[in-house]
Amino acid sequence: MTPAGRKHPARPGARDAAFHRILLKLSGEALMGDLSYGADPDRIAAIARAIAGVTERGVQMAVVVGGGNIYRGLTGAAEGMDRATGDYMGMLATVLNALALQDALEKAGAVTRVLSALHIREVAEPYIQRRAIRHLEKGRVVIFAAGTGNPFFTTDTAAAVRGLEIGAEALLMAKNGVEGVFSADPASDPTAEFIPEISHQAAIEQRLAVMDSTALSLCMDNGLPIYVFNLDDEGNIDRIVCGERVGTVVSSA
16 A cells, blocks of 8 residues: 555556546445445445556546435435435435445555545545645545535536546546436437537537536536546546546537
8 A cells, every 4th residue: 555645656567647637426326236225345345446546557536426325215204305404414425425435445555535525523524625635646535525515516516516626637427337428318218329429518408418517517617528437347447547438528629
């Protein structure tokens, strides 16, 4: 393990990375594996190994994780609940996922920090932009928890905001069982066509399932490219980092 405070050196003979600093957005569902809800330790471990492998290339890596795998189990109790209350519950779910991912990453040899938008001092540092950047500069994987800390905003929006705040060169948007962006939902429409490249503006106008419209607009306004890919193959993270064309690229070009 690389000692805390030191940057991971690139592996000898490893391919050069195409990015210096990236942000990976993981949905809570990505952590479920074959479970109906909750977190699958084997699935989390596989994702953690993929992330740790990227940092060994010398790439600075931040992660925003969702909470749908936990919050989904509460939908029955949440019927009729105040929206803000429900959103705060979802934020707390992302903290649980962030801690599970942190544990798996450290077992995989990475040095990590969890930064939370909600103050939970016993388990996570409070989110401070400069602190997050400093952790990244020291080679630590930074996991952002609790979304933006505000109700009515999704973790997609949190990923866009945090990516812009840390100066990420790309936002990697992991999907489950989908190779990228399609013209329609491929699960329900057999005529849906895969889209290898599209502009932010076109994705918004066509209402494509890239991420929520607020997040997509933020990325468009600030020129942050989005790489939408299938997380079923964890190796796709490394392929994108090394400059391979995987999934769909959403950019301002």
